Amino acid sequence: MVLAVGMRELQNLSDEELLGLVRATDEDxxxxxxxxxxxxxxxxxxxxxxxxTTAEDVTQEIFLSLVRGPIxxxxxxxxxxxxxxxxxxxxxxxxxxxxxxxxPLGDASERAADMAASAIPTPLDELxxxxxxxxxxxxxxxxxxxxxxxxxxxxxEEMNYVDAAALLACPVGTVRSRLHRARGLLIKKLxxxxxxxxxxxxxxxxxxxx
Amino acid sequence: xxxxxxxRMVADLDRPETGSELRDRLIAHATGCPACGRRLEVExxxxxxxxxxxxxxxxxxxxxxxxRLRDAMRAAAAPPQRRTGRRTASAVLAATAVLAVTAWLxxxxxxxxxxxxxESSDQGRDRNRRASPAGAPAGPRSPVSEVRMxxxxxxxxxxxxxxxxxxxxxxxxxxxxxxxxxxPSEIATVFLPLPGSERLGLESGHIVRVALPxxxxxxxxxxxxxxxxxxxxxxxxxxxxxGLARAIRLxxxx
Numbered sequence: 001m002v003l004a005v006g007m008r009e010l011q012n013l014s015d016e017e018l019l020g021l022v023r024a025t026d027e028d029x030x031x032x033x034x035x036x037x038x039x040x041x042x043x044x045x046x047x048x049x050x051x052x053t054t055a056e057d058v059t060q061e062i063f064l065s066l067v068r069g070p071i072x073x074x075x076x077x078x079x080x081x082x083x084x085x086x087x088x089x090x091x092x093x094x095x096x097x098x099x100x101x102x103x104p105l106g107d108a109s110e111r112a113a114d115m116a117a118s119a120i121p122t123p124l125d126e127l128x129x130x131x132x133x134x135x136x137x138x139x140x141x142x143x144x145x146x147x148x149x150x151x152x153x154x155x156x157e158e159m160n161y162v163d164a165a166a167l168l169a170c171p172v173g174t175v176r177s178r179l180h181r182a183r184g185l186l187i188k189k190l191x192x193x194x195x196x197x198x199x200x201x202x203x204x205x206x207x208x209x210x
Numbered sequence: 211x212x213x214x215x216x217x218r219m220v221a222d223l224d225r226p227e228t229g230s231e232l233r234d235r236l237i238a239h240a241t242g243c244p245a246c247g248r249r250l251e252v253e254x255x256x257x258x259x260x261x262x263x264x265x266x267x268x269x270x271x272x273x274x275x276x277x278r279l280r281d282a283m284r285a286a287a288a289p290p291q292r293r294t295g296r297r298t299a300s301a302v303l304a305a306t307a308v309l310a311v312t313a314w315l316x317x318x319x320x321x322x323x324x325x326x327x328x329e330s331s332d333q334g335r336d337r338n339r340r341a342s343p344a345g346a347p348a349g350p351r352s353p354v355s356e357v358r359m360x361x362x363x364x365x366x367x368x369x370x371x372x373x374x375x376x377x378x379x380x381x382x383x384x385x386x387x388x389x390x391x392x393x394p395s396e397i398a399t400v401f402l403p404l405p406g407s408e409r410l411g412l413e414s415g416h417i418v419r420v421a422l423p424x425x426x427x428x429x430x431x432x433x434x435x436x437x438x439x440x441x442x443x444x445x446x447x448x449x450x451x452x453g454l455a456r457a458i459r460l461x462x463x464x
Contacts, residue, residue: 027283031276038275043264060275067282136263155257156264160227180221187256 015080016073023071034063037081040157041088047152048092050141058095062087078166085153086167139189147182154179211239216246220253304455401448401457415450419461427460 010018010032018036021029038059045055065087073083140151149168153159154175165172216239222228223236240250421442448457 025283025287027280030279030283034276034279060278063275063279064282067279067286132259133263136259140263151260154225155260158226158264176222180218183221183253183256187252190256190259 016075019066019071019073019080019083022066030063030066033066033084037084038063040081041084044085044152044157045088045092047137047140047156048089048145048148049095054092054095058088058091061091065091079163082159082163082167085157085159089149089167135190136186139186142189143182143185147178147185150175150178151182151186211235213239213243213246216240216243217249220246220250223250223253224257397462398446399460401446401459403457404455407454407456410450410452410454410456412448412450412456415448415456417446417448420445420447 010021010029013021013029013032015033015036018029018033022033041062042055042059045058046052049055049058062084073080078086140148140156143151150164153164153167154161159167161172161175165175168175216236219232219236220240223233236250240247422445424441424443427443444461446459446461447455448459450456
């Protein structure tokens, strides 16, 4: 049954309820679901592919796939959010390996908002922070795919282990061990990278205390 | 807590899943163990760097996606009706054509009846001229005509135009020139290829006159005006030797 629910009411519905409405060809529910998750899915695709264009295509394709094919979401197997990330992961894998490259920085408005939220940063602080972010993103992009996935999901998107395990179709212990290993690789990379001047330097400084 | 256990758990220290008890134990161990204390500091620096990377990730997606999603949703709901309409039209055409062929085969044979033979080569044209003397008055012809071509896809030579002025050459579906078989009092459109007919090719075939409901014409790409949508129209269907329809043209009275 198609429910006549306004966009305002749709915002109060859970992801699972929205998916149910999308199954019933409710276009407002589809748009509401898109608005709710497009940012996180775009970031995931961007980190995994290293390409803004690919990330945009993947984000759109996720929601178009909900229109075209049967929606195989099963609440017993994980959350709707994890289901959407699973579609993104499937699309990315179908496209084959992506070249490792620098992930572009965020836009100026986001950085401006972030600066406003912090305590009156100097231009040097801003430069340091951007260098840190660039170094971290490059280090993440250089990780093997199965490590990169857990870092992006569990660290950047703050997904819990249970959802990440459902999405990646592996035990929770595997997610934990992969994340542990991935963090170790990131520390190693950020510490050894000669050109990084912030995150790596901070990590080196911490080790110098020995 | 031992250093090995600390090393295994320290990455989870700031995660929401980690309980306060475990968190306290980890911090207590790091306080008492200088090496693990440094390790904890490194992990926290990495966590802070990852948070910065998360905050500054760009969520902007190109515009117009919402409109495309809405269009896709509407299109997903619409196509079954169109497909059903096309299937119905094809079925009506096929049934009508079968009836027309059956009626033609069942009619009394008239050896004197004219069956226009059209060949694409010059030789065929000459032969055709001999079969139909120039200047002979054009009598009423059978609605069934025969079409022959040298090779599928070749542009055939126009049919003999000497018999009567009303005979016209009609461009066929794939660039084929098919001799007009209409009566002098008739006019006809070009042959419109039917879906999938391009794959079949056409060596030779027959044209069969049929009557079709006007409502099926849009299925063949023939526009109709809504105010005259009802009723029947006459059409010629071009069949290959395999019995499959290749193209259709509409026929009207002058």
